[in-house]
Amino acid sequence: MPTRDGAADAFGLPDEEGQAEPVAVAIPAERQADTARSGLYALLASYFLFPDINLLKLLASGDWRTQCNELVTLLPYSLSAAEPGPALEERTVSLTFSRLFDVVQGLPAVSLLERRYGKGRTKTQKKLWEDLLRYYNHFGLEFAEAAAEGGPDHLVNQLEFMHYLSFLQCGSGDAGGDFRRAQRDFLTNHLGQWSSEFALAAQAEPDSEPYRQVAKLLTEFIASDLLYLQTECDRVAARD
Numbered sequence: 001m002p003t004r005d006g007a008a009d010a011f012g013l014p015d016e017e018g019q020a021e022p023v024a025v026a027i028p029a030e031r032q033a034d035t036a037r038s039g040l041y042a043l044l045a046s047y048f049l050f051p052d053i054n055l056l057k058l059l060a061s062g063d064w065r066t067q068c069n070e071l072v073t074l075l076p077y078s079l080s081a082a083e084p085g086p087a088l089e090e091r092t093v094s095l096t097f098s099r100l101f102d103v104v105q106g107l108p109a110v111s112l113l114e115r116r117y118g119k120g121r122t123k124t125q126k127k128l129w130e131d132l133l134r135y136y137n138h139f140g141l142e143f144a145e146a147a148a149e150g151g152p153d154h155l156v157n158q159l160e161f162m163h164y165l166s167f168l169q170c171g172s173g174d175a176g177g178d179f180r181r182a183q184r185d186f187l188t189n190h191l192g193q194w195s196s197e198f199a200l201a202a203q204a205e206p207d208s209e210p211y212r213q214v215a216k217l218l219t220e221f222i223a224s225d226l227l228y229l230q231t232e233c234d235r236v237a238a239r240d
Contacts, residue, residue, distance in 0.1 A: 031169075031170045032074070032170075033074055033075060033076035034076065034166060034169060034170050035074075035167075035170050036071045036072075036074035036075050036076075037075060037076070037166050037225060038163050038166035038167045038169075038170060039071050039163075040068065040071045040072070040075070040221060041159050041160075041162045041163035041166060042159075042160070042163040043064075043067055043068055043071070044068075044159050044214065044217070044218050044221070045155075045156045045159035045160045045163060047059065047064060047210075047211075047214050048101075048112060048155055048156050048159075048211075048214070049156060050097065051093060051094060051097055053090075056090040056093050056094055057090060059088070059093045059210045059214075060087065060088045060089060060090045060092070060093045060210075061087055062084075062085055062086075062087055062088075062210070064082075064210065064214070065081075065082040065083075065084070065085070065213075068081075068082050068217060069081040069082055075224075076228060077224055077225075077227075077228050078224075079220060079221060079224050080217075080220060082213060082214075082217050083213060085209060085210065085213060086209075088209060088210065093210065096207065096208060096209070096210075096211060097211070100202065100205055100208060100211060101211075109205055110198070110201045110202050110205060111198075111201075112150060112154055112155040112156070112198075113150060113151065113153050113154055113155070114128065114132075114153035114154075114155075114158070114190060114191075114193075114194050115128055115153050117193075117194035117197045117198060118193045118194045118197055119193055119194075120153065120193070120194055125151075128153055129151060129152050129153065131189070131190075132152040132153055132158075132190065133152055135161065135182070135186055135190075136152065136161060138182075139164070139165065139168070139182070141161070141164070143157075153190075155195075155198065158186075158190060158191045159191070161186065162183060162186065162187070162191065165179050165182055165183045165186070166179070166183060169183070177236055180229055180232055180233060180236075181233055183225075183229050184226065184229040184230055184233050187222060187225065187226040187229065188226065191222060192222055192223070192226045195218060195219045195222045196219045196222075196223070198215065198219070199215040199216055199218060199219035202215035203215060203216060
């Protein structure tokens with residue numbers, strides 16, 4: 001599984017220690033709702049990393065819901081907030097992650113890989129990866145396979161890519177039209193194709209909190225976001 005650092009390194013992006021100062025990007029007020037979209041993609045990606053101590057505390061305490069719900073209220077469409085739930089033991093969260101997503105013998109109980117779901121099953125791994133790498137490379141990202149053990153079809157890497165595209169959209173001088181269309185196409189052809197099946201698999205597993213709730217929010221967000229992107233792209237196309 002990718003580590004927290006590995007997720008950033010997967011696309012050849014610098015980690016925190018490699019950056020002297022963050023780069024400030026001026027976000028026009030009319031695009032600030034889209035910053036919430038970008039932020040939510042980043043948060044959801046982080047929750048499916050192998051949990052370090054800080055992530056364990058966040059997921060066990062339920063504070064992840066507060067993080068997400070603050071962004072949900074800022075989205076450019078309506079989305080149900082993450083539901084309340086009981087606090088968990090950190091050890092329980094760690095064991096649950098391993099039970100659901102780690103490969104112990106054969107396949108994991110719930111795969112985090114596109115190739116295990118939907119149309120991903122009908123493609124060879126080579127063809128699926130080639131298609132994903134075309135997306136990544138087109139937007140200047142060089143996928144570092146050694147830094148992301150799950151491969152380019154891993155859920156974390158696909159969510160990170162949507163975070164990256166939506167972030168670029170927010171700072172784009174042309175209102176992000178090309179980036180918006182790329183997000184729509186990526187959800188249509190990849191993440192939106194298999195996220196609902198993944199979420200159902202996670203929710204079907206007994207004692208799967210907090211990942212059951214995270215997966216539920218994930219699939220509802222992706223479905224709503226795809227509809228939003230389709231509507232925005234159609235609106236712009238009709239205007240032009």
